[in-house]
């Protein structure tokens with residue numbers, strides 16, 4: 686399903702024995718994970734398992750207590766902007782757009798790590814700055830085209846529907862021209878149509894040669910999307926493997942259900958619940974202005 690036709694596979698991300706302690710609490714314990722070129726890797730686990738903390742260790746927001754993180758063979762500096770510059774971009778669990786800026790401006794903000802023009806050039810608006818500005822504008826419009834929002838370039842970000850805000854965040858992350866994209870719960874709060882669109886978008890991103898690591902609670906989404914899935918439980922990696930391996934692992938099921946596995950809900954039951962949800966108006970618990 687997710688097969689690539691490219692030949693050589695290289696390791697894009699190599700996180701080795703990453704441990705993160707907060708005082709007496711070990712949120713992540715000796716977790717190793719690689720992401721290879723052409724791959725979409727999923728990170729799952731119950732609430733509080735350490736997924737976001739692990740992401741924060743990868744992106745320089747946290748300095749791991751132990752372990753190291755390399756990107757394309759080079760150990761990453763523990764500073765978010767340097768990690769972005771190195772080639773890793775991320776989105777957050779809660780939407781972090783500039784609500785009062787336009788869609789285009791939000792993407793342009795994401796380009797700043799790739800703009801080499803210095804302060805004086807920017808202040809004097811010399812020819813170098815103008816050329817860089819035009820190139821950034823062109824690339825930002827290409828990205829908006831790619832996510833299907835070019836026609837809304839001049840809209841304020843806060844006026845976009847929720848699913849489009851999530852897409853815009855992805856476009857802003859892509860604006861830094863990453864080799865690896867980290868997505869923290871990209872479908873949180875989405876309806877089934879938006880979730881399907883997000884899936885298509887992530888496949889398209891992978892097809893452009895960008896490796897993807899994604900945290901998600903929606904199991905159907907993750908098992909359909911990913912080439913490989915790792916499951917964290919209480920800060921430790923419990924299982925890693927193909928979606929087939931992970932979803933049939935009884936330890937994973939038990940970790941989610943909190944009880945020994947006694948049979949998964951049937952497809953019919955799931956469809957019934959979904960149909961009831963879709964039919965009932967006003968059951969969407971999302972807020973207009975998600976934090």
Ligand SMILES: Nc1ncnc2c1ncn2[C@@H]1O[C@H](COP(=O)(O)OP(=O)(O)OP(=O)(O)O)[C@@H](O)[C@H]1O
Nearest residue numbers: 707710711712730731732733734735736737738739
């Ligand atoms: N800055 C922090 N200081 C202290 N404890 C923290 C901090 N960040 C996370 N934790 C703790 O670390 C553990 C892992 O949290 P984390 O948010 O990484 O889990 P998660 O798997 O991302 O959960 P969720 O799915 O709910 O987002 C939790 O017990 C959390 O309370």
